[in-house]
Amino acid sequence: MGIDIKSVNKRFGGFEALRDVNLSVAPGEFLALLGPSGSGKTTLLRIIAGLEFADEGQVLFDGHDVSERSVRDRHVGFVFQHYALFKHITVAKNIAFGLEVRPRASRPSRQDIDERVQRLLQLVQLPGLGGRYPSQLSGGQRQRVALARALAIEPKVLLLDEPFGALDAKVRKELRRWLRKLHDEMGITTVFVTHDQEEALEIADRVVVMSKGVIEQVGPAQEVYDQPATPFVYDFLGNTNRLPASVRGGVANVAGLLVPAAEVPDGPGIAFVRPHEFDLRPSGTYGGIEGTIAHVFANGPILRIEVNVPAVHVAVDLQVEVEAMRQGVDGLSLTRGARVALAPRNIRVFPDR
Amino acid sequence: MDGAPRSNDATTEGPFLRFGLSGIALLYLALFLVLPLVAVFVEAFAKGFGPFLAAITEPDALSAVKLTLIVAAISVPMNLVFGVAAAWAIAKYEFWGKSFLITLIDLPFSVSPVISGLVYVLLFGAQGLLGPWLQEHDIKIIFAVPGIVLATIFVTFPFIARELIPLMQEQGTSEEEAALSLGASGWQTFWRVTLPNIRWGLLYGVLLCNARAMGEFGAVSVVSGHVRGLTNTMPLHVEILYNEYNFTASFAVASLLALLALVTLVLKSVLEWRYGDEIAASARH
């Protein structure tokens, strides 16, 4: 099923949670809503589910307006951050819940319900645990039960609110890859909320980056990472160096280095370069920013190098972080105080507001 | 959540149900609590202010007020010292039989007030276990002030302790350990570290303990002997006047006790609103 969000606005008292949000989710797509806390990503997910209602705008499921429909009638599978399992009933009863509360006319038979529960337990790899209570399961197991419970009502959309947020790092990694595989087998349209960029970039087809109630960028994971559309996305996704620049006539001067900046108006600007997008060259090489090595931290095969760029070309001293593979810098002397040139492979300039 | 609840909001009830439930619940409260409270004051002033004033200033009434104050002034501090000591022992140490001790401290709450008085009669009364010995030495406990004080201490026994135990358990021992490591003595640690941490909880307990001590009827009634002007507390005086069909005077004295209850409720609420975090939430009752 496809989902369309049209011009959605939402306020909580004086706080603007969502501002004119438009988004389309293709049928069968796996979409991540990514952003820091307070960015509106969870509010957007809850509005899609019908747990929250937009002040203005529409939510369409396959072209039908469901904006006023209650969560009960939307048939979405919702997985909560803290699982929200019913503690007083068994795992099997939890999974069967959505079927058992149906009106008699549309309720499957006892036998059908039992069979479906068994199938779902198999699917989430918890066969034989149907008789346990939620408190007897680990966090990862609980989240899989929550998923099975949501899938039991055969929803056309699966919505997950920070589904792995409460799990430890190792389980989180396993579970998200498993979820991706499950999605590929079932093909159900899935939207999940996360503040973990690694999670979003690794498993989502497309990533929606949000900040302060606004969508900053939508695109395939790799594209969003490689070509951030706004300074916020640059900052939020991965490490980055912010270098002051001055722009004149479509050319930016970044600490003495001239870079094309065709769409940036004249005036102060900010250039972004990720630490691993620098090449380290011998001092004096053309096309590099000259600096002095301040610190070298060796982390396995990766070197993290802090380079001081003196305030010759810029207003203040800069410290630039560079990441390089150890074998890529053979022949350079990387001791403290040594002079090097930093040649950016990828640099993007934005106006400084 | 903001604004009026919506009809399609899945986690609240429709407006009819909401109003219906609120209406029934509030009506129940009004009928069972507010109406009696209003009635006390209406009856007290049924014949005007003069008879009311006369009823609360006649000598027997005044002596009842005095006795009530004396009883509270002895029993509350006694239970205060006990409450602090018991809470200290229970919260700061791990020892065998601790949970059993907590159960025993709560015991007086599950005993009928009448039985609370009865046990002292059985112990100190004329035919009680120690009765003959007491008579020989001319010591009067039952049908005298000491009996009233003992019965009051019994029924208010757990109030302060059960307020402080969860509070001090929650606070743990690290601050005391820090004080001791800085060279404070045990008493200094108690006065300077522990007491400031528990003061609002302590006050809360004292408030509840005092309300019960001044208002206790059943236990006191059994041990008092109802001697007018001598062993009558205010609640007993209310009973005597009521049984003599002197309703206005009875309600006049009762209205003083009702006023005490209202003041207690107000102070208690103020403590809960302002210092809720410093009064262990689990101890609310």
Next chain:
Amino acid sequence: MSWSTARLRQPSVIPGFRLTLGFSLAYLFLIVLIPLGALLLKAGELGIGGILDIAVDRRVLAALKLSFGASLVAALINGVFGLMLAWVLVRYRFPGKKIVDAIVDLPFALPTAVAGITLATLYAKNGWVGSLFGPQTWVGSLFGPKGLMIAYTPLGVIMALTFVGLPFVVRTVQPVLADFDAETEEAAASLGASRLSTFIRVIFPALLPALTTGFALAFARAVGEYGSVIFIAGNIPMVSEIAPLLIVTKLEEYNYAGAAAIAVVMLAISFVLLLVINLLQRWNQARMRA
């Protein structure tokens, strides 16, 4: 357990253990345990047979039945309305809510004798409430030619016991309901459950332990209640005489052993009932936690 920790107290650097525990135990024994021991001793003089003889006396039996029966009804009433009140106080917003919340504790603060004479006056034939149910009123005539008598009947006893037990259920359910996880309710709704079925299947089971505790507390309080009941009860033997009053009567007749026997029987019944409730609770919690 290793040998080093198998002692009676774990070591602590905080001083005062002997002093505080010693004082607490001494006080506990003097004020509570020795007097209660005297009760058992006195009742023990009669022997089990003697106690039972007193307990099955018609008048005593009627009083025990009234005390426990009326307490049960009152606790049930408070269970229903207390839950409703807790719900309204936690879930809804209305003007004066803080005052309403504060006034719930009135029965804890109001001396029982004051409650007693007031309730007796209100529910008497010519009282504010009692007169509404007299034979001359429409409501009263539904109950026969004499109308509905509240004061001086078992019904009056139930009214008084409802009053004294009112705060217990509210105060035990309120915090549990306030802490109840909103996500759990949303989960039920997202699975298609109606509001009613969410309440029955999800919310109520979560509140049940607290509700049971509140019920048990209200019941236990009602069984022992004296001051607020004796004025409204009328104290007619075999009809509206409660067990605690019978203890007082026996005492006034200097029948100490008889009074002690009734007290012991009351305590024993209450103890068994509370034990059963406690075990049920524990079994329920163990099932959910395990």
